[in-house]
Amino acid sequence: MSDRALRLQAFRQAIAGIACTDAGDVLDAKSSDYHWYSPLLKEQLAGKRGELLVRPANEAEVIRVAAACAKQRLPLTVRGGGTGNYGQCVPLEGGVILDITGLDRVLEVQPGSVLCEAGILILALERAVRAHPAMPGGQELLMYPSTRDIATIGGFIAGGYGGAGTVRNGILKDPGNVSLIRVVTLEETPRVIELHGADIQKVHHAYGTNGIITQLRLALKPAVEWVHHIALFPGYADALRFGCEATEAVGTSLDAFLLTAVDRRFSPFYRSEFGDRFPADADAVFSMVHPARLGRWRELLGRHGGRESMALTEPQLRDQGLSPAFECGWNHTTLMALRSDPTWTNLQTVHAWTPGRGIDIDLVERQMARYGDEVLMHHEFGRNAGGCVSFGLPLVSYFDRERLYEIIREHEADGCLVFDNHVVTIEDGGMKTIDDAQIAFKRIADPHGLMNPGKTRGWLPSSAVP
Structure with a gap:
């Protein structure tokens, strides 16, 4: 028996009474997430899986699992629902998958x-x-x-x-x-x-x-019984202008929980469910609006040349078999596109925001002209550190790695910050730099470097306590 097998056997003995399995189908399912949104991650992470799944029922059992992993020097990857898009819960070095859902x-x-x-x-x-x-x-x-x-x-x-x-x-x-x-x-x-x-x-x-x-x-x-809303616009620039003004007004004259703009080329991905609520000849804003502010929302919508095609609460949506608005935004848009065509992927960008103006809509229009049907536009509106922000989550028709990174470089040259969602490490994705505080805490909480190894460049093998 190999050394690894012996250590796994000793680990199982140490956690006796805690639910665990090494069934291949379970390990395949629980060692994956939605990283297949990225064709690069899909290739890089193919075949990566844990060797044992453990499902503790309480914190005391988590402590027993942690102690046994540390003693046997087994890698450990924590898993929840497995809905991440970047391979966060895919184990690069096998070991134990800790299913936290208990x-x-x-x-x-x-x-x-x-x-x-x-x-x-x-x-x-x-x-x-x-x-x-x-x-x-x-x-x-x-x-x-x-x-x-x-x-x-x-x-x-x-x-x-x-x-x-x-x-x-x-x-x-x-x-x-x-x-x-x-x-x-x-x-x-x-x-x-x-x-x-x-x-x-x-x-x-x-x-x-x-x-x-x-x-x-x-x-x-x-609690608020949010109104899930679809607004249609004659042009994507109109949708963005509405989004920018609405975002700055949230918290004063308006109130919303979601504000998502997608261009009309997303319509086919929504067609079977929403039909004429999102037709192919209009750009859309999906939102969740406070019912007490819906009148003012509609006034702003009219000033920007928009029209309302849906305004329903979540219970009403369920009764009609429709998805909530939040499943029409953020990374669900990529999921909906992939259901139709597996060659789509996406980017994650941040646009500069000028108070009183919002994002540079002329730039977005230039990008749309530059890429044509290769890139479909999608913007999320939000707040960050008290200010307004817009995150771009455009769909990209994937050709190859070289072209994908050419598009990324072009967005960066346009002044957009790009959070690379085609890599597995924290630093190369959104963080852009090593977080010294996180690495310092890792030396305290994971001195042997066993937790989700390979996901942070700030931790070197030489950092681990033998």
Whole structure:
């Protein structure tokens, strides 16, 4: 028996009584995520999988798993719902897959906050805080990804950035949105560390490389029965002008939870579900609007030459078999395109914002003329550090790596910041630089360098304690 097999056997003995399996079909499923959005990651990560899946039921079992991994020097990759797009939960070096979905309890709800376990589905968490009597009328989460119904909250915090709610409440990193993260260290004698305030950035968006997140405290606001809205425009520039003005007005004269612009060439991907609500001869804005501000929303829409084609609450959408607006934005647009044609991929960019003007719409029009049907335009509107921002998530018709990176370089030359979603490391994607605080915390929480190895360039093999 090989040394690795012996260590896996010893690991299984140490965690006796905790659910685990080495069934090939389970490992195939649980070692993957939505990285196949990128043809480059699909090729790079092909065949990568763990050797054993473990599903602890509580933090005490997580501690036992962590201790056994550290003792046997086995790599460990934490997995939630597996909805990430960048291979965050694909194990590059095999080892143990820790399925965190068994930790799925809501621990405490107060006015303005919820304490929960990391493995709870975001949909279940949202339903729980809306129904809880801590505040009359219920409360709601400040933001969630377009995969709300199948993603876990821990995975969103470990790998996410923003999503539906960002136009109203900023990004996850903004102060107060997440106030506590509890982590278990990967040591022979694991510790439980609670991070508060700014210290949560040590593990937020770290791809699970420096601590096993078990609990989180998140901010809440009073619940709103949002109106899921589609607005149609004669041109994409009109849709963007509306989006820019609406974004700056959110929090004053307007209120919205989502604001997504997609050009008319997205229409075929929505056609079977929305029909004439998104026809091929109009550009669209999908939004979630506060019902008390819907009248003002419609006034602004009219000033920009738009017309309303849908205004329904989520229960009404369900009754009609329609998707919520947040599943028509963010990275769900890529998913919808891939269902029609597997050669699509996407980019993630940030456009400069000028207060009172928004983004450079002339630049977007030049980009549309430059690329034609090779690139389909999609912009998300939001807030970041108190200011307004627009994230570009254009679809790209994939030809080869060289052409993809040529398009990336052209966007950068246009002044757009590009978060490369075709790489597996944190630094080469959105962060752009090594986060020294995260690496310093990894030395504390994962001294042997066993957590999700290969996902951060800031950690060198020589950094590990033997």
